[in-house]
Amino acid sequence: MTHLSVKIGTLDLRNPVMTASGTFGFGVEMASIIDLNRLGAVVVKSTSREMRLGNPTPRITETPSGLLNAIGLQNGGIDNYISEKAPFLRHFNVPIIVNLVGYSVDDYVYLAQRITAAGAADALEINISCPNVKHGCDFSVDPLLTFELIDALRKATPLPLITKLSPNVTSILPIARAAIEAGTDGLALINTLLGTAIDARKRRFKLANVTGGLSGPAIKPVALRMVWQAHQAFPDIPIVGMGGITNGIDAVEFLLAGATAVAVGTATFVNPAASLGVLDGLEAYMDEYGIDDVRELIGAVKAIDD
Numbered sequence: 001m002t003h004l005s006v007k008i009g010t011l012d013l014r015n016p017v018m019t020a021s022g023t024f025g026f027g028v029e030m031a032s033i034i035d036l037n038r039l040g041a042v043v044v045k046s047t048s049r050e051m052r053l054g055n056p057t058p059r060i061t062e063t064p065s066g067l068l069n070a071i072g073l074q075n076g077g078i079d080n081y082i083s084e085k086a087p088f089l090r091h092f093n094v095p096i097i098v099n100l101v102g103y104s105v106d107d108y109v110y111l112a113q114r115i116t117a118a119g120a121a122d123a124l125e126i127n128i129s130c131p132n133v134k135h136g137c138d139f140s141v142d143p144l145l146t147f148e149l150i151d152a153l154r155k156a157t158p159l160p161l162i163t164k165l166s167p168n169v170t171s172i173l174p175i176a177r178a179a180i181e182a183g184t185d186g187l188a189l190i191n192t193l194l195g196t197a198i199d200a201r202k203r204r205f206k207l208a209n210v211t212g213g214l215s216g217p218a219i220k221p222v223a224l225r226m227v228w229q230a231h232q233a234f235p236d237i238p239i240v241g242m243g244g245i246t247n248g249i250d251a252v253e254f255l256l257a258g259a260t261a262v263a264v265g266t267a268t269f270v271n272p273a274a275s276l277g278v279l280d281g282l283e284a285y286m287d288e289y290g291i292d293d294v295r296e297l298i299g300a301v302k303a304i305d306d
C-alpha cells in the first residue's frame with residue numbers, strides 16, 4: 001500500500017497536496033466541481049480583520065507561462081469566515097488551513113484567537129507579505145518583524161503555524177530562521193514575485209495597480225531553488241512548496257528539493273481539478289518508480305555527478 005500521509009507540526013495530512021491560498025476561494029464554488037475530501041488540506045483565501053474589496057480592475061493579466069495578479073486581498077473578513085465559510089468547509093472531511101493577513105501584530109493575534117476559539121481551522125498559514133496592497137505589510141522583508149509577529153502568534157494559539165515567505169528578498173534564509181526561532185511549525189514558499197506588465201500599443205500599464213504578483217510555471221525554477229535552499233539550511237522544518245505546480249511530476253520535483261507538502265495555485269485557473277490531477281500524477285510516479293512512502297522523496301535530490 002502506498003503511504004502518502006505527511007505531518008506539519010501536529011497537523012496530519014492524508015496526502016501532501018493542498019490548494020494555494022487565493023486560488024481556491026473558500027472552497028464553496030470548488031466543492032461542486034471536485035471532491036474536497038481527496039485533498040491533503042484546503043488552504044483558504046487570506047482572511048483579514050475587516051472585509052476587503054481589493055484593488056480596482058483590471059487586476060489580473062496573463063504573462064508568458066504565468067499570471068500577474070493584484071487582487072489586493074479581497075475577502076469577507078473574519079466574522080464572515082467564522083459564521084459562513086468555516087461551517088460550510090466543516091461538512092467535509094478535510095483539514096482547513098486558514099491564511100491570515102493583517103496590518104499589525106495585533107491584527108494577526110486577534111484573527112488567530114478568534115479562529116482558535118471558534119475551532120474554525122486545523123492550522124494557520126501566516127501571510128507575512130502582501131506585495132499587491134498599498135501600505136501593505138512589510139513583515140516579510142525584515143527578520144526582526146517576522147520574529148515579533150510569529151512569536152506573538154505562537155503565544156496566542158496552539159494551532160500549527162505555517163509561515164508563508166515572500167520571494168521578494170535578497171535571501172529568504174534570515175526570514176526563515178526568524179520564523180523558526182519564533183516557533184513556526186512549518187514554512188510555505190513561495191508567494192508571488194513582484195512584477196508588472198505594459199501594453200505597448202496603448203502605452204499603458206496592464207494592471208490598475210501598476211504592479212502585481214507573478215505566479216504559475218514561469219516562477220517554478222525560483223520556487224524550487226528557494227525550497228531547496230530552505231531545506232538545506234533547516235532540514236527538520238516541514239516546507240509547503242508552491243510556485244507553478246501543474247502536474248504530479250512538478251510536485252515530485254518540489255518534494256525532491258525538500259518540500260514535505262505542495263500547494264497548487266495558478267494551475268487551478270486553467271483546470272479547476274488541477275490539484276487532484278497533481279495527486280493522481282504523484283501516485284502514478286510512485287507506482288512507476290516503486291516508491292512505497294512519499295516521505296522517501298523529501299529532499300532526496302542528488303547532484304548531477306553523485
Ligand SMILES: Cc1cc2nc3c(=O)[nH]c(=O)nc-3n(C[C@H](O)[C@H](O)[C@H](O)COP(=O)(O)O)c2cc1C
Pocket residue numbers: 020021022023045046067069071073099127164190191192214215216217219242243244245263264265266267
Ligand atoms: C489570483 C491569486 C490570488 C492569490 N491570493 C493570495 C492570498 O490571498 N494569500 C496568499 O498568501 N497568497 C495568495 N496568492 C499566492 C499563491 O497562494 C501562491 O503562493 C503563488 O501563486 C504561487 O503558486 P502558483 O504558481 O501555483 O500559483 C495568490 C495567487 C494568485 C494567482
